[in-house]
Amino acid sequence: MTEKESQVQAIGPKAYIVVWLCLLALTATTVTVARLHLTAYAVIASIFIATAKAALVVTFFMHLRREPWILKIMLFLALLALTLIVLLTFSDVWIRYK
Amino acid sequence: MNESAETTVRHRIDYTGAKMGMWIFLFTEVLFFGSLFLLYSVFRDKYTAEFHKAATELDIVLGTANTAILLTSSMFMATSITLVRKGKYGLSIFCQAATILLGIVFLINKYIEWGVHISHGIYPNSPALLEMSRGKIIFFSLYYVMTGLHGLHVLIGVFVISGTLLFTARRKINETDFVKLENTGLYWHFVDIVWIYLFPLFYLIT
Numbered sequence: 001m002t003e004k005e006s007q008v009q010a011i012g013p014k015a016y017i018v019v020w021l022c023l024l025a026l027t028a029t030t031v032t033v034a035r036l037h038l039t040a041y042a043v044i045a046s047i048f049i050a051t052a053k054a055a056l057v058v059t060f061f062m063h064l065r066r067e068p069w070i071l072k073i074m075l076f077l078a079l080l081a082l083t084l085i086v087l088l089t090f091s092d093v094w095i096r097y098k
Numbered sequence: 099m100n101e102s103a104e105t106t107v108r109h110r111i112d113y114t115g116a117k118m119g120m121w122i123f124l125f126t127e128v129l130f131f132g133s134l135f136l137l138y139s140v141f142r143d144k145y146t147a148e149f150h151k152a153a154t155e156l157d158i159v160l161g162t163a164n165t166a167i168l169l170t171s172s173m174f175m176a177t178s179i180t181l182v183r184k185g186k187y188g189l190s191i192f193c194q195a196a197t198i199l200l201g202i203v204f205l206i207n208k209y210i211e212w213g214v215h216i217s218h219g220i221y222p223n224s225p226a227l228l229e230m231s232r233g234k235i236i237f238f239s240l241y242y243v244m245t246g247l248h249g250l251h252v253l254i255g256v257f258v259i260s261g262t263l264l265f266t267a268r269r270k271i272n273e274t275d276f277v278k279l280e281n282t283g284l285y286w287h288f289v290d291i292v293w294i295y296l297f298p299l300f301y302l303i304t
Contacts, residue, residue: 013177020173027165027297031158034302046298054291061176061287068114071121078125082132086139093140 019060026053113277120281124288131292134244138299141236148233153303155220156241157211161301164207165293168252171200172290175259175283185273187266194263194279197286201256208249212242241300248296251289258282 030049142149178193219226262279265271271279
């Protein structure tokens with residue numbers, strides 16, 4: 001392997017350990033927040049923290065930040081599709097059952 | 099990298115294609131689990147109070163431990179790829195073995211958890227469950243289906259990583275050809291992300 005190739009190489013183990021520690025810290029945070037019994041805001045807080053964790057995993061462990069732009073757009077479209085399905089379903093649920 | 103021989107270029111094209119194929123498969127998985135999360139959201143919207151009551155039956159300590167276990171396994175998985183790319187095969191095999199071991203520990207915890215529920219008479223279609231309120235029945239049905247399907251994904255992952263471990267040992271996965279390991283890693287991290295959402299939605303809503 002050439003010198004140049006090793007520079008473009010994957011994220012090193014040290015960065016992975018930092019990301020892992022962040023993920024554990026966020027897990028501790030979400031458990032603590034849940035114990036505060038914030039009721040209405042608890043769901044939003046836990047989904048927000050879960051999404052932050054998922055973003056860390058996708059960006060670093062799945063190294064999306066080093067992938068070509070086409071892959072990022074594809075992921076965006078997949079998530080957009082899921083969001084639309086959720087919104088359309090909830091528009092039905094809220095209008096007909098509330 | 100671009101100035102390398104034609105074979106390298108061809109290899110790189112295949113590499114990109116293989117990885118893109120894996121991502122497309124993961125998008126189908128996003129919709130697969132996404133639809134289950136949607137089902138969960140709709141029923142939780144309808145039976146909010148009962149979902150909260152039912153969630154108290156779940157063991158937060160075991161759930162948190164399993165979260166930490168999967169996150170740690172993901173860290174080992176990601177590291178194993180970096181190590182293969184550096185030619186450190188022994189260490190990479192160690193990291194893959196650690197990932198497999200943590201996956202198995204996760205499943206053992208899941209087995210203990212399910213065992214406790216089943217000993218309380220709570221399992222699909224059980225008399226004790228059917229006597230409960232509608233919201234609770236739906237909560238536990240979703241709990242069994244979603245954690246069960248997730249557990250199945252973990253089990254499949256354990257088998258696939260065992261395969262990549264053997265490939266690495268035989269150098270079929272090596273510093274120039276590691277896309278099998280990388281795609282396995284992508285799958286494993288996806289399974290981790292599913293759990294990242296399952297954990298707060300089932301364990302932390304009490």
